[in-house]
Amino acid sequence: MTRLVRPDAVLVQAVIAGALSFAHLHDLAEAAGQDGWKAWAYPVSVDLLLVAAWHRLRTLRDAGEPSRSAWSWFAVALAASLGANIATAGLLDLGDVPDWLRILVAGWPALAFLGGTLLAHRPTPPSPTASVPAAAPEPRSDGETPPSPAPELPAPAPVPTAPPALVAHARKIAADHRTRTGSDIDTETLRARLGVPAPLAEAISAQIT
Numbered sequence: 712m713t714r715l716v717r718p719d720a721v722l723v724q725a726v727i728a729g730a731l732s733f734a735h736l737h738d739l740a741e742a743a744g745q746d747g748w749k750a751w752a753y754p755v756s757v758d759l760l761l762v763a764a765w766h767r768l769r770t771l772r773d774a775g776e777p778s779r780s781a782w783s784w785f786a787v788a789l790a791a792s793l794g795a796n797i798a799t800a801g802l803l804d805l806g807d808v809p810d811w812l813r814i815l816v817a818g819w820p821a822l823a824f825l826g827g828t829l830l831a832h833r834p835t836p837p838s839p840t841a842s843v844p845a846a847a848p849e850p851r852s853d854g855e856t857p858p859s860p861a862p863e864l865p866a867p868a869p870v871p872t873a874p875p876a877l878v879a880h881a882r883k884i885a886a887d888h889r890t891r892t893g894s895d896i897d898t899e900t901l902r903a904r905l906g907v908p909a910p911l912a913e914a915i916s917a918q919i920t
Contacts, residue, residue: 729758732754732792732795732796733754733758735796735798735799736753736754736757736791736792736795737750737751737753737754738799738805739795739798739805739812739816740753740754742806742808743808744808744813744816745816745817753816753819756819756820756823757788757791757792757795757819757823758788758792759823759827760788760823760827760830761788761789761792763784763826763827763831764782764784764788764826764830765781765785767784767830768781768782768785780829780830781830784826784829784830788823788826791819798812872914873914873915873918877905877907877915878915878918878919880905881905881915881916881918881919884901884905885919885920888900895920898913898916899912901915901916
């Protein structure tokens with residue numbers, strides 16, 4: 712099945728505008744003494760700086776960072792593009808370009824290189840979710856590293872407290888068991904007779920023995 716390609720009016724307009732701006736920049740660079748491949752490189756340099764500045768501007772705005780530097784380089788590239796389009800509209804004699812314009816055109820590569828480098832290598836702020844590494848122990852004056860602090864041990868479980876009435880009842884049970892068997896009652900038997908949890912039975916056994 713053949714898919715029909717529909718022309719996008721916005722895309723066509725962008726291509727036409729880009730081609731015209733490219734041609735104007737080339738004509739101005741050539742009139743300022745930049746012949747051959749150098750005249751074709753100037754439009755590429757201006758457009759690349761414009762795109763790089765806009766991309767950096769969007770990235771900084773999305774990250775909530777200051778974007779003044781990106782705005783500055785975007786304005787420089789836009790001024791170079793607009794200036795070339797206006798200069799070639801008949802307001803400037805391309806056969807007799809003034810010296811100040813020749814100086815601007817000749818100095819553009821260094822300016823564009825500086826702007827592109829700053830836009831491409833600006834440090835990105837760290838992520839707020841990045842983990843902070845634990846600080847290593849500092850060495851002592853004798854050169855030895857102090858030992859790491861010992862881990863904290865869990866607190867012992869609290870010993871249950873038996874009511875006095877329950878302790879008195881347990882003493883009677885223990886005395887009866889001693890009378891019948893001739894031996895002291897063990898904790899498990901005491902727990903079964905009282906019907907209490909094991910920790911409470913141990914606490915009671917410790918009080919009556």
